[in-house]
Amino acid sequence: MKKNSVLLIVALLISKAGFSQVSFDDILSADNDANWLSYSQNLFNQRHSGLDQVNTGNVAELELQWVWQARSLEKFEATPLVVDGVLYTVQAPNDVIALDAGTGRIFWTYNHEPAPARTCCGRVNRGLAILGNTLFMGTVDGRLLAIDARSGNLIWNTEVADADALYSITMPPMVVEDKVYIGTAGGDLGIRGYVAAYDVTTGAEIWKTYTIPGPGEPGHESWSADSWQTGGAAIWNAGAYDQEANLVYWGTGNPAPDWDGRSRLGDNLYSDSVVAFDADTGEIKWHYQFTPHDEMDYDSTQVPVLVDRQWDGRLRKLMLWANRNGLMYVLDRVTGEFLHGKPYVNVNWMNGFDESGRPIRAPGMVPSVEGTLIRPHVHGAINWAPTAYSPKHDLYYVAHWEDSGILAIEGQFPQALGVNRRQTTMGDVALEPFLNNNEEARGVIRAYDPDTLDAVWEFDLGNITWGGVLTTDGDIVFGGGKDGYFVALDASSGELLWKANLGGQVNAAPMSYAVNGKQYIAIAAGTALFTFALPE
Amino acid sequence: MNSLQTCLSLLVVLLVVTTSPSSLAQHETGADLLGGERAFRDYCANCHGPDGDLIGQVDLGHNNFRQPYSDEEIAGIIMNGIPNTPMPPTPRVTEEQAYMLVAYLRSLGERDDGALSGNVARGQTLYEGRGKCMDCHMINGRGSVLGPDLSSIALVRSAKELEQSLLEPDSEVQPGNRFYSVQTSNGEMVSGRLLNHDAFTVQMLDSNETLRSFEKSQLISFGFSNPDMPSLATGYTQQEIADLVAYLSTLRRGAAQ
Incomplete structure (x- = not known):
């Protein structure tokens, strides 16, 4: 879409009188660039904005517009939503904030004080969903809230899971038609994961499906003894939806206990998998397991990216997936068929795939008494941060770690090596000196060819990264890293076009929106949300 | 009255006040009742509700307790709670405050304001x-x-406060319910519930239930206004x-x- 036409549409949207209710068609639309209506803009999760006011020719002029400081010392992992000039985000753990997207001034705050809950990696939240005038948020104490987007008043509050049983919720919900879906975290603590659908109006449960099959269900045999009851396979990150296939997709987390598989012999289905559920019934239609019998905490909770493109000479519905286990995949998202996969970082735990797409284990690359160096690190090549796909450039953009590794010791928490020992804190909010040498983990943003999964270009972030990426029709990729830099890269070449030091670690993914014809780029760093735009 | 009588009277008063707090319930002053009302809001209303009738069979506003209690027993319950029930001890309440509370509750029970019974x-x-x-x-x-x-x-x-809000809606408006009106540079008049304002901007929920934000420098006029709530x-x-x-x-x- 050309710049002028985008601005015209933006102006028309903003000049509308009255608050626009968000319809499900709005959420599905690929042409609603002024707004950002779901976690990764739309339910294909391409995290690609059609806005092009900020482009390679002027991005170097970007200026800070406003900053919103969260009253929280938790990691700021949420991606905001924007609806007709109103920006909604989450102050961790579970306060919802409505801001003027043009000035950053507060409209209202909804405070939820969670009951005591245990989370593996911080009392965090990754964002909201919206439908009509209702915002939805999962809470660390296992609840799903519906909040009036105009007033900030609570509409309903439903228990999804029991926080006393070590369940929690950190993921953004997803809305499809009249349902809102949410899954449960706690996989490291021995829960039995599930995802459930709720009525958007009443909060009543519609369906609930466990990610670990119970007795008599297919896949139950992949767990020894009673290990299925506490086997994890949590769902704690954003899902995707294909309307034609009527499938909703989520990646699942590691099996528990994380680093010791001796008590849970077998493949441990559906841990470390992508699972396709019937959107109406919750029935599991297919699954693909990325890491059978995982002992390295390789959660597969990355955000599924859906792409319609040519494959072997015909148009196919594909799913792109850069996994924590160091492998990148192309799957058929209708059938779950494995089409292509290969390492995208230094990987030593597997040697290729068999004909079905199952990874072939490298001999001896398992936890041992004396310790086995396994690559990538327990934190993975990538963790949960969202990736992006540009239909304009037909490139898949991923911010991840390269050359990471960790010592896997039988029955113990893996031991990091050298200065990488510092990396065992999962995305702390504080900046700290970077001391890695050239052979230790570093952060990169890379563009991958979705046919070959080969890297087309690389931008070296230096320090590792917990941040995601955004691509725009302005031919730019935005991303950030642990050192607090926020960068704009040429989407074709990876050339650095602009950077800003935000003084706090980037633990979230960028997004873009427009108000009154002006494009903004937003990114959370440290405990604040920053927005940038061109000078007027 | 001679000086001896005066001294005796004063002594009697002092003895009553200092040795028998329970007498407050029968000999309360206006200040006692106000103190009791304040203590009720601080320590009781959160669970019992503003009318004192939110807990089961208890209706403090009409002196309906689980069983007939003396003033001393009520004061003891306020301070020490009731074991094995949700009624907690309230150690921050002094004995004097407890008897003020008793006086206040007794006064509620004796009140006959002739109010109509609503349907x-x-x-x-x-x-x-x-x-x-x-x-x-x-x-x-x-x-x-x-x-x-x-x-x-x-x-x-x-109920008394609700009635007042219906009859005199402007008499007490909570800060979160204040109204604000602006006139934009193109002449549009916008009024609604004030959500936030600062030196440069104002945010409100307008009468169309739309979240609106304005730069004050772009406005012809702006300021507080009365809510549209009619009496x-x-x-x-x-x-x-x-x-x-x-x-x-x-x-x-x-x-x-």
Whole structure:
């Protein structure tokens, strides 16, 4: 879409009188660039904005517009939503904030004080969903809230899971038609994961499906003894939806206990998998397991990216997936068929795939008494941060770690090596000196060819990264890293076009929106949300 | 009265005050009742509600306790709680405050203000119909978000306060319910509930239930205005007011069961 036409549409949207209710068609639309209506803009999760006011020719002029400081010392992992000039985000753990997207001034705050809950990696939240005038948020104490987007008043509050049983919720919900879906975290603590659908109006449960099959269900045999009851396979990150296939997709987390598989012999289905559920019934239609019998905490909770493109000479519905286990995949998202996969970082735990797409284990690359160096690190090549796909450039953009590794010791928490020992804190909010040498983990943003999964270009972030990426029709990729830099890269070449030091670690993914014809780029760093735009 | 009599009288008064706090309940002053009311709001209303009737069979506002208690027993319950029940001890309440509370509760029970008895069903009909209350207020998801959400209003407002709000809506407006009006540079007049303002901008929820934000430098005029809440003192009978109050007094969403 050309710049002028985008601005015209933006102006028309903003000049509308009255608050626009968000319809499900709005959420599905690929042409609603002024707004950002779901976690990764739309339910294909391409995290690609059609806005092009900020482009390679002027991005170097970007200026800070406003900053919103969260009253929280938790990691700021949420991606905001924007609806007709109103920006909604989450102050961790579970306060919802409505801001003027043009000035950053507060409209209202909804405070939820969670009951005591245990989370593996911080009392965090990754964002909201919206439908009509209702915002939805999962809470660390296992609840799903519906909040009036105009007033900030609570509409309903439903228990999804029991926080006393070590369940929690950190993921953004997803809305499809009249349902809102949410899954449960706690996989490291021995829960039995599930995802459930709720009525958007009443909060009543519609369906609930466990990610670990119970007795008599297919896949139950992949767990020894009673290990299925506490086997994890949590769902704690954003899902995707294909309307034609009527499938909703989520990646699942590691099996528990994380680093010791001796008590849970077998493949441990559906841990470390992508699972396709019937959107109406919750029935599991297919699954693909990325890491059978995982002992390295390789959660597969990355955000599924859906792409319609040519494959072997015909148009196919594909799913792109850069996994924590160091492998990148192309799957058929209708059938779950494995089409292509290969390492995208230094990987030593597997040697290729068999004909079905199952990874072939490298001999001896398992936890041992004396310790086995396994690559990538327990934190993975990538963790949960969202990736992006540009239909304009037909490139898949991923911010991840390269050359990471960790010592896997039988029955113990893996031991990091050298200065990488510092990396065992999962995305702390504080900046700290970077001391890695050239052979230790570093952060990169890379563009991958979705046919070959080969890297087309690389931008070296230096320090590792917990941040995601955004691509725009302005031919730019935005991303950030642990050192607090926020960068704009040429989407074709990876050339650095602009950077800003935000003084706090980037633990979230960028997004873009427009108000009154002006494009903004937003990114959370440290405990604040920053927005940038061109000078007027 | 000679000086001896004066001294004896003073001594008697001192003895009564210093040795028998329980006598406050029978010989309370206006200050005692105010102190008791303040203590009630600080320590009791959170669980018992503004009218004292949110807990089971207990209706403090009408002196209906689980069983007849003496003043001393009530004061003891206030300070020490009731073991094995949700009624907790309140160690911050002094003995003097406890007896002020007793005096206040006794005064509520003795009150006969001649108020009309309202009908809840008629009140709801009036609320949803001729009163047009839903145009601005929401109850359990139905209505407008422009004015205060009334789903839990009985948890924070007594019947007396509700009646006052209906008759004199401008007499006490909570900061979160203040109204604001602006005139934009193109002449548009916008008024609504003030959400936030600073030296340069103002944010409000306008009468179309739209979140609006303005740069003050772009406005012709701006400032506080009165809410559009009309007084029901005219156009409604005393019985209708009582009916509305009766209905609003039932709105206790989220109250402990």
